[in-house]
Amino acid sequence: MNQDPVDILLVEDNIDDAELTIRELRKHRLANNLVHLKDGEEALTFLFGSGKVGGTLPKLVLLDIQMPKVNGIEVLQQIKSNELTRATPVVILTSSKEDPDIRRCYGLGVNSYIVKPVNFEQFTEAIRNLGLYWLILNQPPT
Amino acid sequence: MGRDIIDFFQKLLDSSDWPPRWHCGKWTDFHGWLYIISDLLVWSAYFSIPLIIIRYISRRQDIRFIRLYFLFAAFILACGATHFLDAIAFWLPVYRLNALTRLITGILSWTTVFYLVKYLPLAFSLKSSKELEIEIEQRKKAEVLSRESERQVQDLFDAAPDAVIVINEEGYVVKWNPKAASLFGWTAEEAVGQPLSGLIIPERYRAAHQHGMVRHARTGRSDILGKALELQACAKDGREMDIALSISPTFTNGTRLFVGFIRDITWQKKSQEEIRKLNTDLEQRVLERLREVSDYKFALDESAIVAITDQKGIITHVNDNFCKISKYSRDELMGQDHRIINSGYHSKTVIRDLWVTIAHGEIWRGELKNRAKDGSYYWVDTTIVPFLNESGKPYQYVAIRADITHRKKVEEEFHKLNEELEDRVDLRTIQLESAKKEMESFAYSVSHDLRAPLRAIVGFTSILEEEYSSKLDDEARRVTSVIKKNTLKMGHLIDDLLAFSRAGKQEIVKTTIDTEKMVREVINELTAGNSTNHIEWVLHPLASAYGDIHTIRQVWVNFISNAIKYSRGQEPARIEIDHFIQDGQLAFCVKDNGVGFNNKYRDKLFRVFQRLHNPEEFEGTGVGLALVEKIISKHGGRVWADGEPGKGAQFCFSLPTGRDGDQYI
Numbered sequence: 085m086n087q088d089p090v091d092i093l094l095v096e097d098n099i100d101d102a103e104l105t106i107r108e109l110r111k112h113r114l115a116n117n118l119v120h121l122k123d124g125e126e127a128l129t130f131l132f133g134s135g136k137v138g139g140t141l142p143k144l145v146l147l148d149i150q151m152p153k154v155n156g157i158e159v160l161q162q163i164k165s166n167e168l169t170r171a172t173p174v175v176i177l178t179s180s181k182e183d184p185d186i187r188r189c190y191g192l193g194v195n196s197y198i199v200k201p202v203n204f205e206q207f208t209e210a211i212r213n214l215g216l217y218w219l220i221l222n223q224p225p226t
Numbered sequence: 227m228g229r230d231i232i233d234f235f236q237k238l239l240d241s242s243d244w245p246p247r248w249h250c251g252k253w254t255d256f257h258g259w260l261y262i263i264s265d266l267l268v269w270s271a272y273f274s275i276p277l278i279i280i281r282y283i284s285r286r287q288d289i290r291f292i293r294l295y296f297l298f299a300a301f302i303l304a305c306g307a308t309h310f311l312d313a314i315a316f317w318l319p320v321y322r323l324n325a326l327t328r329l330i331t332g333i334l335s336w337t338t339v340f341y342l343v344k345y346l347p348l349a350f351s352l353k354s355s356k357e358l359e360i361e362i363e364q365r366k367k368a369e370v371l372s373r374e375s376e377r378q379v380q381d382l383f384d385a386a387p388d389a390v391i392v393i394n395e396e397g398y399v400v401k402w403n404p405k406a407a408s409l410f411g412w413t414a415e416e417a418v419g420q421p422l423s424g425l426i427i428p429e430r431y432r433a434a435h436q437h438g439m440v441r442h443a444r445t446g447r448s449d450i451l452g453k454a455l456e457l458q459a460c461a462k463d464g465r466e467m468d469i470a471l472s473i474s475p476t477f478t479n480g481t482r483l484f485v486g487f488i489r490d491i492t493w494q495k496k497s498q499e500e501i502r503k504l505n506t507d508l509e510q511r512v513l514e515r516l517r518e519v520s521d522y523k524f525a526l527d528e529s530a531i532v533a534i535t536d537q538k539g540i541i542t543h544v545n546d547n548f549c550k551i552s553k554y555s556r557d558e559l560m561g562q563d564h565r566i567i568n569s570g571y572h573s574k575t576v577i578r579d580l581w582v583t584i585a586h587g588e589i590w591r592g593e594l595k596n597r598a599k600d601g602s603y604y605w606v607d608t609t610i611v612p613f614l615n616e617s618g619k620p621y622q623y624v625a626i627r628a629d630i631t632h633r634k635k636v637e638e639e640f641h642k643l644n645e646e647l648e649d650r651v652d653l654r655t656i657q658l659e660s661a662k663k664e665m666e667s668f669a670y671s672v673s674h675d676l677r678a679p680l681r682a683i684v685g686f687t688s689i690l691e692e693e694y695s696s697k698l699d700d701e702a703r704r705v706t707s708v709i710k711k712n713t714l715k716m717g718h719l720i721d722d723l724l725a726f727s728r729a730g731k732q733e734i735v736k737t738t739i740d741t742e743k744m745v746r747e748v749i750n751e752l753t754a755g756n757s758t759n760h761i762e763w764v765l766h767p768l769a770s771a772y773g774d775i776h777t778i779r780q781v782w783v784n785f786i787s788n789a790i791k792y793s794r795g796q797e798p799a800r801i802e803i804d805h806f807i808q809d810g811q812l813a814f815c816v817k818d819n820g821v822g823f824n825n826k827y828r829d830k831l832f833r834v835f836q837r838l839h840n841p842e843e844f845e846g847t848g849v850g851l852a853l854v855e856k857i858i859s860k861h862g863g864r865v866w867a868d869g870e871p872g873k874g875a876q877f878c879f880s881l882p883t884g885r886d887g888d889q890y891i
Contacts, residue, residue: 098682100679100681101681101682104681104685104689179681200677202684202714202717203684203714204684204687204688204710207685
């Protein structure tokens, strides 16, 4: 496992979406310390795996909702219900505009909920703003 | 001897043959005189007795046995004469005369004895005077009684309530009582002595009367004596009347008489006739009523199940229908109560309520399930009518029932079917619910899974354009742009489809909508930054509507944007918005002068993905109007459209008014 400090943890099962996302972030030099995991189970192992909790946490978690095995909402729930991980910003990146999902995620304490636009320009803009905001503008607790 | 007899009578008074008695024998004076005086006493006595007898006879007229009296007088006289001759024999001894006298005395004595013997039994039968006195007394009494009874008879005769007429054998009136006088108008003075036939017998009966009288006189037989007869009589004034008559024969002083008792029964006859008529009439009416009642009974027995019970519920009558349906014979039912057909279906409360009702003299109606003898069940519509006595207490109950088993069966089946239907509806609802859920999850996966590949297509095409543009020629760049355009279009399609499916499940919250304000906002929104063509807006005053503010807004957006879109190219484009009342609903219409459409396709307008224009002419996904239709029908309203190619189109929707039942007319 990568022992370097992680800036962004991207949990996305769709490799195309992941590639476009990473590509855009990299364009703005925001993806130097980025870890891409392909489902919720891997994400939970990465965050809460044996003895790792309380170690270096990512500065931002980008979560897709619809994923095999363990979905994004469950991962969000785990992060936000754990004292040590609660402060970590989690942004949901999803194709779904469905009301119940949005409500549920905010109810669980999500920091942002982004619907990925089909339009590429809008999509890249959203990713760019997202990265800049959470990694540069936002001041996490020390 | 003959010489002696002649001598005897010649010397009858000669006393010379014998010395006087004083000188014959030795007589003392005392003895002689005792003898003489005694004889003289006897003689004088014997001579006085006939005098007394003669005197007695001469005084009494009713003397019987008068010969015996004279004979007795002669015999006593003769005896006296012998004693006298005995006495004078002391001086003058006429013994021949003496003997003759004694002979005469003997003959008279024996004659008397003979007569006494002959008449003695007759004499014994003669009553003594005491007896005669008693008899006389009795006779006197009887006479008094007889007179009294005669007077009583007369009183009865006078006071009799019936006319009493006595006639003799010749038919002449002998007696005529006052009632007869008042009845027939003839007084007793006028009637007595007249022939009866001329007084009261009508002309037509006179011959028969005469004939009857003659026959009775000749033969002693009669058809009418002793019988009560009813016939007609006439009065002095000629008036005829009905009479009841009875005639009895009687004998008075050896004369045969006839006593007739006559009563005027004219009134009685008339009454009888009236009573007879009334009776006939009554009988007729009773018969009619009976027939009517029996007709009713027949009709009832034909049509209904009838049972009668006493006040304790014991069956006293059942008709054939009752037996037929219960399958019990009449004998099995009589004397039983209705528990024999109790099905046990009804609660005790129902049965108690029934009894309380009818025991209070009220009619009970209801439907009862009964059990027949063979264990099968039947339903009867039942009416129980209590019959009340004078004190208002039921003395019997008449139960009239109708067989409703079939109806009940149908009802039960209907009920069952209903339940089945409900079950099926429930099942369908559940199925529908699950289908809806599936649909939702389908919509979700559409939005999620279909958009992701699109994004990838657009994304990687964009990368190609941006990062490899130097390596692409013009045609390659055109191709990549076509790929991007179609991919974006598909994105819109998916968005609309999701909006459409969301509209179906969205709850609508109705409030009052300021239509004019909403329409102006929508127009402003849609025309902002679009100055390419000029639109002439005709906005009529619009009524407030009652509906869900978000979805109704979507409807307006759709209608107005369509109007703008399809009137593009008209110079000037003209859009008119109005409202009116239709079928009790508030209708709104958006009318344009655009390309319009052929009305034969208007049914397709509101179906999803149905379009009348190709996308090169007018962009669109074919979802908008389907969404409108869905929203309006959720509101309980209607949508419709009217168009003409090249002339324009009009799209309308109507909404129910605010409060239920308060609709525009």
